[in-house]
Amino acid sequence: METIRLRKGLNLHLKGEAQKKVLQTLVPEVVSVKPSDFRNMVPKLLVAEGDAVKAGQFLFSDKKRPQIGFASPVSGTVKAIVRGEKRKLLAVEVAADKETSYVQFEPLTVSKASRQEIQKVLLESGLWAGIIQRPYGIIANPEDTPKAIVISAFNSAPLAADINFTLKNDADAMQIAVDALSKFTNGKIYVNLDAETGNGSPLNLLRNVEKTMFKGPHPAGNVGVQINHLCPIGKGEIVWTIQPHFLAAMGKLISKGIYDVSRLVAVTGPRAVNPGYVKCVPGVHIKDLRAAAGSVDSENIYGQPTGIRFVSGNPLNGENVGADGSLDFYDDSVTFLSEGNYRELFGWAKIFRPKKFSMSRSYFSWLCPKKQYSADTNVNGGERAFIVSGVYDKVLPMDIYPVYLLKAILAEDIEKMEQFGIYEVIGEDFALCEYVDPSKIEIQKIIDKGIDLMLKEMA
Amino acid sequence: MNWILKTMDKMRPTFSKGGKLGWLHSTYDAFETFAAVPATTTTGRVHIKDAVDIKRVMIVVVMALMPAFCFGMWNTGDQHSLAFGLQWGFWMKVWYGFYRILPLILVSYIVGLGIEFAVAQVRGHEVNEGYLVTGFIIPLIMPIDIPLWVLALAVAFAVIFGKEIFGGTGMNIWNPALLARAFVFFAYPSTITGDSVWIGGLGKHADKVVDGFSGATPLAQVADGIAGAPDFMQMFIGNIPGSVGETSTIAILLGAILLIWTGVASWKIMVSCVAGALAVGFLANGLAEPGTFAAYPAVNHLVMGGFAFGAVFMATDPVSSAQTETGKWIYGFLIGAMCVILRLFNPGYREGMMLAILLMNTMAPLIDWCVVRKNVRRREKRAVAK
Numbered sequence: 001m002e003t004i005r006l007r008k009g010l011n012l013h014l015k016g017e018a019q020k021k022v023l024q025t026l027v028p029e030v031v032s033v034k035p036s037d038f039r040n041m042v043p044k045l046l047v048a049e050g051d052a053v054k055a056g057q058f059l060f061s062d063k064k065r066p067q068i069g070f071a072s073p074v075s076g077t078v079k080a081i082v083r084g085e086k087r088k089l090l091a092v093e094v095a096a097d098k099e100t101s102y103v104q105f106e107p108l109t110v111s112k113a114s115r116q117e118i119q120k121v122l123l124e125s126g127l128w129a130g131i132i133q134r135p136y137g138i139i140a141n142p143e144d145t146p147k148a149i150v151i152s153a154f155n156s157a158p159l160a161a162d163i164n165f166t167l168k169n170d171a172d173a174m175q176i177a178v179d180a181l182s183k184f185t186n187g188k189i190y191v192n193l194d195a196e197t198g199n200g201s202p203l204n205l206l207r208n209v210e211k212t213m214f215k216g217p218h219p220a221g222n223v224g225v226q227i228n229h230l231c232p233i234g235k236g237e238i239v240w241t242i243q244p245h246f247l248a249a250m251g252k253l254i255s256k257g258i259y260d261v262s263r264l265v266a267v268t269g270p271r272a273v274n275p276g277y278v279k280c281v282p283g284v285h286i287k288d289l290r291a292a293a294g295s296v297d298s299e300n301i302y303g304q305p306t307g308i309r310f311v312s313g314n315p316l317n318g319e320n321v322g323a324d325g326s327l328d329f330y331d332d333s334v335t336f337l338s339e340g341n342y343r344e345l346f347g348w349a350k351i352f353r354p355k356k357f358s359m360s361r362s363y364f365s366w367l368c369p370k371k372q373y374s375a376d377t378n379v380n381g382g383e384r385a386f387i388v389s390g391v392y393d394k395v396l397p398m399d400i401y402p403v404y405l406l407k408a409i410l411a412e413d414i415e416k417m418e419q420f421g422i423y424e425v426i427g428e429d430f431a432l433c434e435y436v437d438p439s440k441i442e443i444q445k446i447i448d449k450g451i452d453l454m455l456k457e458m459a
Numbered sequence: 460m461n462w463i464l465k466t467m468d469k470m471r472p473t474f475s476k477g478g479k480l481g482w483l484h485s486t487y488d489a490f491e492t493f494a495a496v497p498a499t500t501t502t503g504r505v506h507i508k509d510a511v512d513i514k515r516v517m518i519v520v521v522m523a524l525m526p527a528f529c530f531g532m533w534n535t536g537d538q539h540s541l542a543f544g545l546q547w548g549f550w551m552k553v554w555y556g557f558y559r560i561l562p563l564i565l566v567s568y569i570v571g572l573g574i575e576f577a578v579a580q581v582r583g584h585e586v587n588e589g590y591l592v593t594g595f596i597i598p599l600i601m602p603i604d605i606p607l608w609v610l611a612l613a614v615a616f617a618v619i620f621g622k623e624i625f626g627g628t629g630m631n632i633w634n635p636a637l638l639a640r641a642f643v644f645f646a647y648p649s650t651i652t653g654d655s656v657w658i659g660g661l662g663k664h665a666d667k668v669v670d671g672f673s674g675a676t677p678l679a680q681v682a683d684g685i686a687g688a689p690d691f692m693q694m695f696i697g698n699i700p701g702s703v704g705e706t707s708t709i710a711i712l713l714g715a716i717l718l719i720w721t722g723v724a725s726w727k728i729m730v731s732c733v734a735g736a737l738a739v740g741f742l743a744n745g746l747a748e749p750g751t752f753a754a755y756p757a758v759n760h761l762v763m764g765g766f767a768f769g770a771v772f773m774a775t776d777p778v779s780s781a782q783t784e785t786g787k788w789i790y791g792f793l794i795g796a797m798c799v800i801l802r803l804f805n806p807g808y809r810e811g812m813m814l815a816i817l818l819m820n821t822m823a824p825l826i827d828w829c830v831v832r833k834n835v836r837r838r839e840k841r842a843v844a845k
Contacts, residue, residue: 012507232841303461309500315507337507340500343464347496348514356510362519362721363510377500381512382492382585385629388516389782390725399838401831403782419835427504434505438512439629442503 003195004229006216008397010359010432012158014315015372016275016336018266020165023276024292027098031074031283032082032091033059037329038070038129040138040455043089051078056103056125056259059092068139070329071126073261073281075101091326094283102258110176110254115183118254125259129329130246134227134239136451137426146240148187148231151178153203153244154194156221157314157431158375161266161332163244164201166277171202173251174244178209180254184240192226203244216397218316224429228398233423245332265327267293269315269336270374271308282329286310286321295336301355301376304342309377311335316431317444340378348381356380359394359436384439392443395432400424402433406443409450414457422450467491485579489586517588519723523714524595524772530710531703532556535603538700539659544669559659560703563598566607570614571597578623589628589635589778590618596636596772599704600765601643602656609647613639633820634779637769637813644813652808654679657700676701678764678802681755682809694762705768708761715771724775727784728791732770735795736760743803753803760799769812770795779820783830790826794819 035043043060046069047053053076058069074096082091105121119142122128133140140146154163167174178189188210191203195215198204204211212230214220223241233239242250245263252260264277265284273294280289290310299306311318312328315335319328327334347353357365357373365371392402400421408416427444434443474480474487491497493514501508536552539545547555571594579586597614617639622631643651654675655662661674673680677699681688689699697707705711718724740757747753760766774780774794781790794815801811808814 014507232838234838234841309506311506313504315505317504318506319504320502320506335506341498343495343498345463345495347510348512349518353510358510360509360511360515360722362515362723365510375507377506378496378508379499379501380496380508380510381514382497382499384513384585384587385627387513387589387629387778388723389777389780390784390787391722393784399834401783401834404831419838420831421838431505434503435507436509436511438509438516440508440512442505444503444505 001193001211001213003213003215004226006214006220006225006229006397008394009156009217009219010395010436011156011217012316012357012375012435013370013372014158014270015374016269016272017159017372018161018268018275018277018333020162021276022264022279023267023274024278026278026280026284026288026292028074028096028280028284028288030079030093030095030285031072031281032093032285032326033070033072033283034091034326034328035060035070035089037282038062038139040136040452043070045081045089045092047078047081047092049078049081052076053078053094054103055100056105058126059094060089062139065139065141067123067142068128069123069126070129071259073259073283102260105253105257105259107257108180108254110179113180113183113254118180118183121253121257122250125253127246127250127253127259127261130242130249132241134224134233134241134426135423136455138455140238140240144238146185146187146238148190148227149181149185149240149242150190150192150223150227150230151203151209151242151244151247152192152221152223152226153198153201154192154221155314156194156218157316158218159266159268159333159335160221160314161264161277163203164197166264166266166332167202167244167248169202170248170251171205173249173255174203174247175206175251176254177242177247177250178206180250181240181242182208187231190226190230192221192223192230194221219395219397219429219432222429224425225397228400228424232399235418235423237423243330243332263332265289265331266333267336268333269311270376271296271299271336271338280327282327282331284327286312286323286325286327286334289327289334290323290336293336299338301338301340301342302344306342306376307339309337309339311337315375316435317428338374338376340376340380342378344378360438379440381438381440383441386439386441388438391436391438392433395436396430398424398429402430402443405450406441406446409446409453412453414454417450417454422454426451463494467494483580485584485586486576489576489579492585513588516723517591519717519721520592520772521595523717523723524592524599524704526710526713527599527704527707527768528560528595530697530707531599532560534698534706535559535659535703537698538657542658542661542668542672542674543664555659559603560598562607563601563603563605563610563703564595566610567597567614568594570611571618574615574618574623578627582627584627587628589622593617593635596704597639600636600640600702600768602651603659603703604656604662605643605650609643609650612646613642616642629778631778632824633817634773634776637773637817637820640813641817644808657702674700676764678809681759681763682752682802682806691756691759691762694759702765702768705765708767711767711771718771718775724771725777725780725787725791727787728775728780728794729770731788731791732774732795733761735792735797736766736799737795738792739796739799739803743799757799760802764802764810765812766795766798769798769816774816774819779823781823781826781830783827786823786826786830789830790819790823793822
């Protein structure tokens with residue numbers, strides 16, 4: 001097995017890592033399914049309040065690609081259709097049954113099934129949404145044949161769920177899924193393992209795939225970084241990616257004929273009392289997860305009271321969903337962080353600032369590399385123009401000049417964006433660039449803007 | 460300490476938009492964010508941020524300038540006492556230096572920050588920290604006897620035409636501090652050239668000078684003939700006539716260590732700058748007839764004039780230097796090479812570092828373009844090859 005060594009990047013050590021134990025199997029009262037989880041998708045509502053739905057039945061579909069639908073993860077009754085300004089659909093709330101009843105699809109035997117049959121069940125169940133294409137990080141197009149399918153078997157982001165733990169019993173289901181996916185591409189299926197812990201990974205048991213080890217700090221586990229090293233994407237090329245927990249769900253769908261997207265979700269963060277794993281479906285409410293792991297409800301930073309930020313995802317790539325929010329479709333972790341709405345007297349001028357981590361040696365956190373920090377959401381400064389050069393390159397292990405790409409996006413120069421690599425990146429690949437940036441520029445938002453621009457131009 | 464925060468809470472409404480002094484809100488913000496890191500929180504998908512900000516980066520550069528500044532204070536007094544035959548002790552020399560440099564620094568900061576604050580106010584931006592460094596560097600690269608009104612004009616020129624018309628810190632093409640020096644050099648050459656400007660009081664009281672004291676900088680002495688120039692060690696230590704902060708190579712090296720250790724300035728630029736100067740220097744040594752300036756030991760170029768200060772503090776300005784890592788090697792090398800070429804072949808003005816850096820500031824985007832172009836080509840080929 002080949003090992004690819006990445007030197008660029010940064011591992012952040014944060015307080016509140018999930019203990020490897022299952023705290024609870026959550027049977028939610030209500031789940032929310034949100035169109036905003038799906039990039040570049042305009043929803044068409046398919047149910048009304050009061051309708052009874054089963055797990056695997058569509059709640060809404062994509063207006064532009066009606067064959068792609070989004071299913072309820074539980075059975076129950078549609079409790080509410082939540083709309084925002086201009087009647088924009090924000091969420092469909094489903095009051096869940098105690099026992100989930102599933103839409104029964106026909107189980108398939110992978111070796112005998114054709115691409116069309118597998119595609120049909122993936123689309124009809126709503127699990128197709130788990131397949132993401134590069135470029136742009138949007139739901140894959142069923143008509144495409146990708147040049148490769150790439151699966152990252154580990155998440156290197158801080159406080160992310162440990163896939164070796166969450167999927168340890170799902171190797172068989174994942175094998176069915178990769179065998180099924182192999183019918184969609186003429187190229188390889190890449191499975192990328194962590195060089196440190198990959199030998200114990202359930203994905204290391206997979207057969208008929210091309211396995212590669214990645215050694216190095218975050219973002220070594222980002223599938224975009226891995227693609228850049230294994231099968232870089234040029235203009236007109238498409239690579240599909242899928243998260244391991246969707247592989248497991250896909251295996252269950254194909255072998256048993258049910259849409260079961262339940263997964264082990266890491267409840268983490270400095271404000272979680274008892275960080276650990278909860279078995280649940282996407283769409284469960286944060287308050288249920290909060291009850292399972294407990295939360296530190298009041299905490300002072302520099303003598304000032306701070307609230308909690310509830311993030312679906314990890315601190316470097318997640319959505320601020322709020323205390324009333326719910327778990328995103330794609331996420332397998334939630335993070336409870338302190339809101340950084342405090343002021344720190346002469347913070348930037350202090351010689352020592354022991355509560356804060358910095359990659360820069362102008363602070364002294366390099367002295368204790370293993371120390372865990374209680375990170376909060378303070379920006380730690382004001383936004384400036386691009387001033388310091390070279391700092392972004394240190395955390396982006398891709399053959400890309402980040403500042404040039406960002407400036408091309410700001411200038412809305414499509415040709416330059418193509419040349420500088422817009423096809424190969426999505427926001428999460430630039431998360432560390434934004435984290436370390438002394439100019440405090442919102443780099444992920446710039447990348448998102450660039451991708452939206454490309455989607456608009458290419459449509 | 461909380462009283463500071465409370466006072467700020469009380470003052471803020473007055474300075475907010477709609478308040479009595481609302482038109483001063485950028486200025487107020489600058490002071491408030493100086494006193495305390497603001498309570499702003501992240502809004503995107505990245506929820507946490509590194510502790511470092513531009514204020515921290517800039518304060519590190521100011522700290523790195525301190526050895527050169529302190530040495531400059533002492534040296535100003537030392538040169539003055541040498542020139543006038545005074546038997547001053549250490550503290551008297553430092554006091555004299557402080558007393559002479561303080562007005563330069565005050566003028567630099569008052570004029571420069573005044574313009575910065577006004578522009579930030581008009582644009583509705585936050586005040587940039589860049590001038591904290593620029594404003595400190597400018598007095599250090601001027602002769603001690605520069606008239607304050609010339610300094611004020613130079614600062615205004617540098618801030619307005621060097622920075623603000625491009626959009627402020629981060630957008631400028633040339634290093635603003637060097638632009639101030641270039642402005643003085645071209646607009647008021649008599650205040651920055653000749654033998655009498657480098658030592659405090661020498662211009663005004665030329666009659667009281669000790670017999671045989673010239674006040675010429677080593678660079679001028681060497682250019683007139685190698686004999687009589689100070690030796691390497693004296694220039695390395697720096698008790699020689701010259702601009703306030705750039706005489707002592709050893710003090711500048713202390714700053715360089717801090718800059719490289721903290722990663723604030725690029726070591727690649729510093730190293731390649733030295734390499735470029737040595738390459739041209741040795742080449743000239745090899746080809747030159749003995750006794751000419753070209754035969755002057757190449758190593759001495761590193762400790763003469765503004766070379767060390769320029770290589771450490773100005774060539775490495777992240778905004779006006781090359782942005783790509785490969786580009787930094789080329790950019791630094793060419794600065795060093797160009798500096799020595801200018802010294803050897805430009806009899807009118809021997810100090811090549813200022814012009815070398817400004818020239819390469821102009822060329823830096825071109826160097827980067829070539830480097831990035833190579834990357835684009837490679838990426839395109841990669842697509843074809845597959």
